Amino acid sequence: MLDAVPLIVGGIPFGIIFGTLALNAGLDVWQTMGMSSIVFAGSAQFVAIGMLATGTSIGFIVATTLIVNLRHLIYAASMLPHVKHLDQRWRIPLGFLLIDEVFAATYPRYLNHAQDKNNHWHYLGVGVAFYVSWNIATVIGIFFGATIPGIENWGLDFAMSATFIGMVIPHLVNKPMIAAVLTSAVLSIITYQLPHKIGLVISAIVAMAVGYYLEQHQPRKKT
């Protein structure tokens, strides 16, 4: 369960800003909590309240949610071989909890401890821990947003970037992975202006293809 601690530390500041911004965007306290507890999708929540603040219609916001969350399909596909022995009673909560941080903390464990029979408990534990902390952080944001003006300009969102850097760097141990990550980095900048953050999905897919191609074509060190 210690694997969840860094995610929580990185996620709390982000949840706090969400609570603050949601009130500014016109949501009431319960609606703000509803988003964090029922939707539970950090980046889509931010995009949604941003669009609400500019008066975008519900249909557009829902469509954008779909596209922003398409990356979860990549996560689900990655996890597929590891959850198919579980019954639906497990798969439903595990699916609900499949967010960036939980996937990034859980997937390496499945790869490195493939024979461990309790990996789904680890997945569930990390997911629940993050879920609880995300909702507590939202409450804190709701409370402080009203009492500390300007908290949304502190730059608390840097916590997410710091968390992700800490998660990506340990993967950079071979050339295909390094090339894939650099490809993703460059493409994410180039495609940033595309609508609905679809550039994120394009960048990741092209980068994965680059990594796969290089891995297949590199000289084998071990046979």
Added chain:
Amino acid sequence: MNIWLLIILMAMVTFSIRYALYARANSIKLPAKLEQALKFSAPCVLTAILVPAVLMPQGELTVTFDNPYLFGAIIAILVALWKKNILLTIVISMGCFFAYKWLLL
């Protein structure tokens, strides 16, 4: 505008995306090539999220000394390369980020 309707629709869309493949996990067999490529998924997606957040915090490419996000990210990369400890990476780089931001003001 009915915000509760929006929240419920967002929740349905989000959960559907995450659960769709899980729901039929037994009958879906991914091609071996795709499974190989998916090994790269986590670092690539996280990178595509974090790089614009760091280099374009205001929506425009800002590779200058007055971008504290870039400074903090460089510190985070150095700490992560040094210790490979996520918690340490977050704490040190956030400390540097806020210090740098404060010094810039």
